Amino acid sequence: MVSLEPISTVDVPYWHPRTETMPRDELAAWQWEKLRRSLALARNSPFWRERLPADISSLEDYFARVPLLYRKDIMAAQGVAPPYGTMPSTNPGLGSHHHQTSGTSGHPPVRSFDTTRDWTWCVDAYATALYGMGVREHHRGMVAFGYGLFAGFWLMHYALERIGATPVPSGGMDSRARIRLLVDLRVEVLGLTPSYALRLIETAREMGVDLKRDANVKIIMAGGEPRTDLTTDIIAEAFGARVHNAAGTTELGTVNMFECPEKRNACHIIESIVIEEVLDPVTKQPVGYGEQGVRVSTGIGREGLQLFRHWTEDLVVKRPWHECGCGRTWDYLDRGILGRTDDLRKIRGVSVTPTMVEEVVRKFDDVAEYQTILRRVRGLDTIVVRVEPASSQVDNEVLGARIGTAIKNEIGIRPDVEFAEPGTLPRFELKAARFHDEREG
Amino acid sequence: MTNARVELTELQVRQLRDCYRTLRGLAESVGAPGVRAAVRIAVADLHAALEGQALEFDLYTHRWDEESSAHDHTLAS
Structure with missing residues (x-):
């Protein structure tokens, strides 16, 4: 008979007290x-075996000798042997979960598999974030997304379960049904994108529901998109809830940071599972605390698809851990992801680039010119395609429907299609400016 | 916010490590599919907890791939 010690009833603010509060020198050693060990396993991967220098002797040596990994490298490796390419260090046949990016960056999607161990690791990282935000086992949580290929909110669902909270699935529901469920079940935790939070607020008003009065949401995990403080304030005020930021990547497999309740905009890096460098976008040299640079991510813990020095394109500013008073020894990213170095735009969690729209619209002979405008319509991020028909004989209604369907099929979002009079849209000789993001500023 | 810390005791650490070693062994030796699946999930769950406490870091699933030992994993899916 194994002797067991009595259960402690102290409510600890950390999911993993040991690694969240480790002295920095111990954390670096861990x-x-x-x-x-991750580098040793990577020798199983043809991609990493070719790329990684032998006998890396320290973290400093690793930073100095391992090349940066760009998206094009990942796509090239994936293209060699679909679906997962030459990167896996463990047989994908041992996977238990598949996810992928939206596939909307003009290239094939980044595909990802997880072994049971990896999936548990990914979920545990998400649980670290949710628990840190204050989610506890007595809570009910709704994850308001379509339960599709995107990994992020699946992880939130399972992290709620892992904490012992009660996930309320709402995958097939529209906004009205979700609001009714939020109210009826007194749901305390809500996960969604900031854009969709605004949409829920608008829908609730149409239904005559005062979310602050009639619902019971206390903690909102709003991720998947950058947001302004104003948007956060609007969401917080409407729900009467604390709105937390979090972010991750499909390449890493899970979240890499979460906003601490102790200090607004302090997004702690989950340094027990990821090493985050911040490099100058041009020189690729490290920048100091407080200086903006690009986040370069190394995953430490995933065994199937490993990630070493991934150039994320995310612009961030790192601050030292002690400037947040929560007791964690993890540095934080001030205001999370500030933007991206490339021209990728996120619409409802889907990545959109100018060329993606162009590739669709240019297939229509009846289109003389067009513009793409990203706009917030009733709180929801929307693609507006303004089309100038080639002639006045074109049936705009038919053309608009065809373009809308084509973009929906290619990009995953149905746009609003507007029409301009022939000859009214600007033409360009150099450096066309057909892509306008009116959500900025 | 309190800065409370809840450290595992030496006894708890020893018991958890014993459990993990036992489960890891069972995960490779049990033949009954239903039991093997349950044990492998238990291994993953316990491993995530131990890793969070900086007690164990083990990359092990590749060891279960008997057929891929002689070649790369790239095309095995």
């Missing part, structure tokens, strides 16, 4: 130990 990271190196995990990285060392």
Whole structure:
């Protein structure tokens, strides 16, 4: 008979007290130990075997000798042997979960698989974030998304379950049904994109529901998109809830940071599972605390698809851990992801680039010119395609429907299609400016 | 916010490590599919918890791939 010690009833603010409050020197040693073993496993991967130098002796040596990994490298590796390419360090046949990006960046999607161990690791990282935000086992949580290929909110669903909270699935519901469920079940935790939060607010008003009065949401995890403080304030005020930021990547497999309740906009890096460098976008050299640079991510812990020095394109500013008073020894990203170095735009969690729209619209001979405008319509991020028909003989209604369907099929979002009079849209000789993001500023 | 810390005791650490070692062994030796699946899930769950406490870091699933030992994993899916 194993002797067991009595259960502690202290409500600890950390999911993993040990690694969340480790002294920095111990944390660095733990990271190196995990990285060392991860590098050893990576020898199973043709991609990494070719790319990684032998006998890396320290974290400093790793930063100095391992090349940066760009999206094009991942896509090239994936293209060699679909669906997962030459990167896996463990047989994908041992996977238990598949996810992928939206596939809307003009290229094939980044595909991802997880072994049971990896999926548990990914969920545990998400649980670290949710628990840190204050989610506890007595809560009910709704994840308001379509339960499709996108990994992020699946992880939130399972992280709620792992914490012991009660996930309320709402995948097939429209906004009205979700609001009724939020009210009826007194749901305390809500996960969604900021854009969709605004849409829910608008819908609730149409229904005569005062979310602050009639619902019971206390903690909102609003991720998947950058947001302004104003948007956060609007959401917080409408729900009467604390709105938290979090972010991750399909390439890493899970969240890499979450906003601390102790200090607004302090998004702690989950440094027990990821090593985050911040590099100058041009020189690719490290920048100091408080300086803006590009986030370069190394995953330490995933065994199927590993990630070493991934150039994320995310612009961030890192601040030292002690400037937040929560007791964690994890540095934080001030205001999370500030933007991207490339021209990718996120619409409802889907990545959109100018060329993606162009590739669709240019297939229509009846289109003489067009513009793409990203606009917030009733709180929801929307693609507006303004089309100038080639002649006045074109049936605009038919053309608009065809373009709308084509973009929906290619990009995953149905746009609003507007029409301009022939000859009214600007023409360009150099450097066309057909893509306008009116959500900025 | 309190800065409370809840450290595992030496006894708890020893018991958890014993459990993990036992489960890891069972995960490779049990033949009954239903039991093997349950044990492998238990291994993953316990491993995530131990890793969070900086007690264990083990990349093990590739060891279960008997057929892929002689070649790369790239085309195995």
